[in-house]
Amino acid sequence: MGARTLLDRLWDDHVVVRGDGDGAPDLLYVDLHLLHEMTSPQAFAGLRAAGRGVRRPDLTVATEDHNVPTTRPLPLPLLDGVADPLSRLQMETVRRNCAEFGVPHHPLGSAGNGIVHVIGPEQGLSQPGLSIVCGDSHTSTHGALGALAFGIGTSQVEHVLATQTLWMERPRSLEVRIDGVLGPGVTAKDLALHVVRAIGVNGGAGSVLELRGSCVDSLTVEQRMTLCNMSIECGARGGLIAPDATTLAYLAGRPFAPTGPDWEAATAYWRTLRSDDDAVFDRSVVIDAADVVPTVTWGTNPSQAVAIDDVVPTPAPDDDVAARALAYMDLSPGTPMRAIAVDTVFIGSCTNGRLEDLRAAADVVRASGRPVAPGVRALIVPGSAAVVRAAEAEGLDRVFTGAGFEWRGSGCSMCTAMNPDALGQGVRSASTTNRNFEGRQGDGARTHLVSPQVAAATALVGRLAAPVDL
Numbered sequence: 001m002g003a004r005t006l007l008d009r010l011w012d013d014h015v016v017v018r019g020d021g022d023g024a025p026d027l028l029y030v031d032l033h034l035l036h037e038m039t040s041p042q043a044f045a046g047l048r049a050a051g052r053g054v055r056r057p058d059l060t061v062a063t064e065d066h067n068v069p070t071t072r073p074l075p076l077p078l079l080d081g082v083a084d085p086l087s088r089l090q091m092e093t094v095r096r097n098c099a100e101f102g103v104p105h106h107p108l109g110s111a112g113n114g115i116v117h118v119i120g121p122e123q124g125l126s127q128p129g130l131s132i133v134c135g136d137s138h139t140s141t142h143g144a145l146g147a148l149a150f151g152i153g154t155s156q157v158e159h160v161l162a163t164q165t166l167w168m169e170r171p172r173s174l175e176v177r178i179d180g181v182l183g184p185g186v187t188a189k190d191l192a193l194h195v196v197r198a199i200g201v202n203g204g205a206g207s208v209l210e211l212r213g214s215c216v217d218s219l220t221v222e223q224r225m226t227l228c229n230m231s232i233e234c235g236a237r238g239g240l241i242a243p244d245a246t247t248l249a250y251l252a253g254r255p256f257a258p259t260g261p262d263w264e265a266a267t268a269y270w271r272t273l274r275s276d277d278d279a280v281f282d283r284s285v286v287i288d289a290a291d292v293v294p295t296v297t298w299g300t301n302p303s304q305a306v307a308i309d310d311v312v313p314t315p316a317p318d319d320d321v322a323a324r325a326l327a328y329m330d331l332s333p334g335t336p337m338r339a340i341a342v343d344t345v346f347i348g349s350c351t352n353g354r355l356e357d358l359r360a361a362a363d364v365v366r367a368s369g370r371p372v373a374p375g376v377r378a379l380i381v382p383g384s385a386a387v388v389r390a391a392e393a394e395g396l397d398r399v400f401t402g403a404g405f406e407w408r409g410s411g412c413s414m415c416t417a418m419n420p421d422a423l424g425q426g427v428r429s430a431s432t433t434n435r436n437f438e439g440r441q442g443d444g445a446r447t448h449l450v451s452p453q454v455a456a457a458t459a460l461v462g463r464l465a466a467p468v469d470l
């Protein structure tokens with residue numbers, strides 16, 4: 001066999017039936033199927049209608065995240081506290097489906113509950129070399145551990161439930177080589193926004209990004225997850241990072257990580273999961289880490305971003321997309337980004353709702369000693385119940401509440417307007433999430449994507465700000 005990329009290796013290891021002819025889909029085996037309440041109901045309904053069961057409930061895990069309220073105390077064990085009838089129905093439905101089909105489920109209020117892309121890695125379910133699917137685009141997050149991880153549609157969810165396999169066209173490989181060192185105050189989120197700008201919101205279409213190079217090697221697994229999470233925002237099928245010693249150290253001792261001789265065997269395989277030195281990628285993009293700066297978005301897609309030191313850009317005369325974005329965002333060209341006042345700050349989501357993100361934000365708050373600016377609503381929503389526990393054990397909750405932030409239970413929350421945390425018309429937010437689309441955080445709400453550090457500083461200043469401004 002010739003030189004192979006990491007994507008080739010992972011793909012070849014999962015093909016059950018090879019497609020007939022060029023561009024024909026292959027049938028892939030699925031090692032881990034993650035479910036949440038938004039995209040699983042119709043799939044289970046289809047199974048039931050066809051009189052079929054779940055082929056491998058032991059390789060399937062469900063959670064509740066998109067619709068859940070994050071106010072505390074949690075409304076358990078009953079759903080009495082879930083006021084919104086649609087959310088309540090979704091939560092009841094996933095519970096009933098999982099009970100009926102024998103699928104392990106982490107309901108709101110249970111120790112293992114959280115955002116689907118946060119709980120997989122933290123429980124050690126997401127491992128190098130696995131094929132992982134979920135009816136959710138940000139399944140790319142799990143690629144940070146060297147897994148082949150894709151978002152799929154609801155009809156595909158049903159197919160995987162029934163067969164544990166999936167027909168898929170082999171994606172193209174896009175190498176994103178990032179060498180060098182990130183400057184002071186520059187985070188994995190800034191790097192993720194930089195990558196989206198470098199590739200463009202459709203530039204990754206049909207491809208899986210392999211993120212590699214000395215800068216990627218230097219990132220923690222949680223930072224790698226931020227990067228892979230946003231790979232989907234350049235239109236890619238997913239993002240991948242070869243497992244290394246950092247990955248192994250992250251996984252060791254997690255509840256579902258292998259132990260003893262199984263660990264030895266698994267890690268021996270994981271160490272082979274890399275692109276050959278002479279592997280040929282379909283395309284390569286090279287990024288110098290030194291060029292990455294603290295970044296904030298001004299528009300309505302994640303590539304419409306500038307340095308926080310910069311001003312709102314002036315669109316080219318024929319750039320209707322940018323003009324529309326500026327109108328929606330109610331921004332004028334030339335306005336310094338730091339002059340933009342916000343109503344709301346949100347720190348959370350599968351992009352930036354993990355322990356390291358909360359620590360980074362808490363460090364900013366602690367170092368400044370300042371309270372949240374008057375009139376600003378600032379929310380901290382940990383990505384999972386485990387993150388809540390770990391953060392509280394370190395006293396991070398007290399750092400935040402002491403400064404006037406709200407400390408919430410876990411869930412997707414303000415990342416998406418699918419739960420009670422949705423924002424109102426015209427509300428402007430700085431948010432550590434991954435999408436700033438029109439209406440994403442609520443009808444008419446205006447989103448600026450930022451890092452946890454910038455979000456924390458912004459909450460204290462009341463305008464877009466970086467920790468150096470405090």
Ligand SMILES: CC(C)[C@H](C(=O)O)[C@@H](O)C(=O)O
Nearest residue numbers: 038039066135136137138416
């Ligand atoms: C609800 C779900 C299908 C959706 C996704 O696929 O990503 C959501 O998680 C999002 O982030 O927009």
Ligand code: SF4
Nearest residue numbers: 138349350412415416
């Ligand atoms: S946190 Fe946001 S991006 Fe992540 S799964 Fe939930 S809605 Fe999607």
